[in-house]
Amino acid sequence: MIIGVAKEIKNNENRVGLTPAGAGDLCRAGHTVLVEHSAGLGSGFSDESYAKIGATIIADKKILFDRSEMIIKVKEPLAAEYDLFHEGQILFTYLHLAPEAALTKALLEKKVIGIAYETIVGRNNTLPLLSPMSEVAGRMSVQIGAQMLEKPWSGKGILLGGVPGVESAQVVIIGGGVVGTNAAKMAVGMGARVTIIDNSGDRLAYLDDIFGGRVTTVMSNSYNIAKWVEKADLLIGAVLIPGAKAPKLVSEEMVKSMEIGSVIVDVAIDQGGSIETIDRVTTHSDPTYMKYGVVHYSVANMPGSVSRTSTFALTNATLPYALKIANKGWRQALKDDAGLARGLNVYNGQVTFKAVADDQNLPYTPVAEILA
Numbered sequence: 423m424i425i426g427v428a429k430e431i432k433n434n435e436n437r438v439g440l441t442p443a444g445a446g447d448l449c450r451a452g453h454t455v456l457v458e459h460s461a462g463l464g465s466g467f468s469d470e471s472y473a474k475i476g477a478t479i480i481a482d483k484k485i486l487f488d489r490s491e492m493i494i495k496v497k498e499p500l501a502a503e504y505d506l507f508h509e510g511q512i513l514f515t516y517l518h519l520a521p522e523a524a525l526t527k528a529l530l531e532k533k534v535i536g537i538a539y540e541t542i543v544g545r546n547n548t549l550p551l552l553s554p555m556s557e558v559a560g561r562m563s564v565q566i567g568a569q570m571l572e573k574p575w576s577g578k579g580i581l582l583g584g585v586p587g588v589e590s591a592q593v594v595i596i597g598g599g600v601v602g603t604n605a606a607k608m609a610v611g612m613g614a615r616v617t618i619i620d621n622s623g624d625r626l627a628y629l630d631d632i633f634g635g636r637v638t639t640v641m642s643n644s645y646n647i648a649k650w651v652e653k654a655d656l657l658i659g660a661v662l663i664p665g666a667k668a669p670k671l672v673s674e675e676m677v678k679s680m681e682i683g684s685v686i687v688d689v690a691i692d693q694g695g696s697i698e699t700i701d702r703v704t705t706h707s708d709p710t711y712m713k714y715g716v717v718h719y720s721v722a723n724m725p726g727s728v729s730r731t732s733t734f735a736l737t738n739a740t741l742p743y744a745l746k747i748a749n750k751g752w753r754q755a756l757k758d759d760a761g762l763a764r765g766l767n768v769y770n771g772q773v774t775f776k777a778v779a780d781d782q783n784l785p786y787t788p789v790a791e792i793l794a
């Protein structure tokens with residue numbers, strides 16, 4: 423198969439879809455790997471490092487897209503990229519289609535085979551291609567939140583861990599999955615008081631166990647959320663209903679109840695955001711805005727700024743799937759792996775992921791029908 427690794431164009435998106443080692447594995451399996459000129463630079467990989475393992479460097483983005491049977495990316499395509507795709511081309515990347523009507527329309531019109539990293543399911547119902555970036559973003563959410571609480575960033579001027587004789591900050595995390603657990607690890611490590619809110623009793627029991635009483639666990643309902651949002655110095659949004667728009671769990675009134683200079687980091691922004699006052703996606707170059715005196719941070723590609731760590735972690739997870747798709751062809755690979763089949767979001771002008779179809783009022787075609 424001819425596989426194209428495209429250079430990312432999103433603001434400060436420094437990751438790349440494959441490391442040279444990953445590209446090398448695909449070349450050794452007999453595939454042709456085309457890498458867009460300078461695609462790896464943001465993650466510290468030169469064109470030469472890809473050329474050395476047998477990949478071909480392509481200077482022109484359009485030629486790369488025209489020649490490739492499968493495009494491997496990191497982020498969902500932006501408007502400037504829509505026209506580059508062609509019918510029957512496989513797109514293997516994060517897609518986050520539920521809140522992105524224009525992108526969905528473009529992929530349907532182009533009849534792209536869109537396999538989304540974030541909806542592929544692994545053993546025990548895990549999300550193996552989302553998890554590594556959720557680990558990164560969860561950890562980052564606390565270091566970013568800690569900085570935003572500093573006065574020069576319009577925060578209330580408090581240190582997350584406090585000091586002896588002065589109380590530490592209250593961190594409230596809504597969603598105790600991969601992002602939430604990693605955020606809690608960092609916040610506990612920095613000495614903050616930490617509360618995790620989730621709607622799964624099993625998950626809360628697990629978190630209570632692993633943190634050994636160093637976090638408070640709370641069942642998710644609007645009463646509890648309102649109570650804890652009011653107390654939060656740093657509020658982290660980390661909920662997910664796979665493939666669907668994030669539920670808006672924190673209302674405008676709840677945000678108004680927060681103290682001036684408190685901080686919200688809504689990691690769930692890539693699925694549309696879980697906080698009512700998060701009304702825009704921000705960028706690494708302009709990451710925050712103020713509403714009701716509260717700092718709002720809503721960057722949808724947080725791991726893009728710690729690109730070297732993230733690119734290694736992402737390729738570790740995606741490569742086995744990329745190899746399956748390339749070796750067997752997409753159809754057989756999906757037939758052989760029901761979890762990979764859950765990644766198919768669009769095919770030949772049809773939406774094949776139910777939550778995306780429901781959120782966008784579009785007709786839904788089950789993957790089983792496509793594979794029959």
Ligand SMILES: NC(=O)C1=CN([C@@H]2O[C@H](COP(=O)(O)OP(=O)(O)OC[C@H]3O[C@@H](n4cnc5c(N)ncnc54)[C@H](O)[C@@H]3O)[C@@H](O)[C@H]2O)C=CC1
Pocket residue numbers: 540549552553555556557559596597598599600601602619620621622625642660661662663668669671688689690691692693721722723724725
């Ligand atoms: N902004 C960024 O750069 C990044 C964003 N993300 C996003 O972060 C979000 C969270 O991802 P993960 O932690 O991997 O998902 P996950 O599936 O591991 O965890 C989600 C948690 O939310 C909980 N949940 C669902 N509905 C809830 C409700 N009504 N109340 C409370 N909890 C609820 C679930 O029980 C689960 O524990 C996703 O939208 C993901 O795409 C991930 C990486 C980077």
Ligand SMILES: CC(=O)C(=O)O
Pocket residue numbers: 497516540552555556692722723724725726
């Ligand atoms: C998960 C995701 O959207 C990201 O890593 O950017």
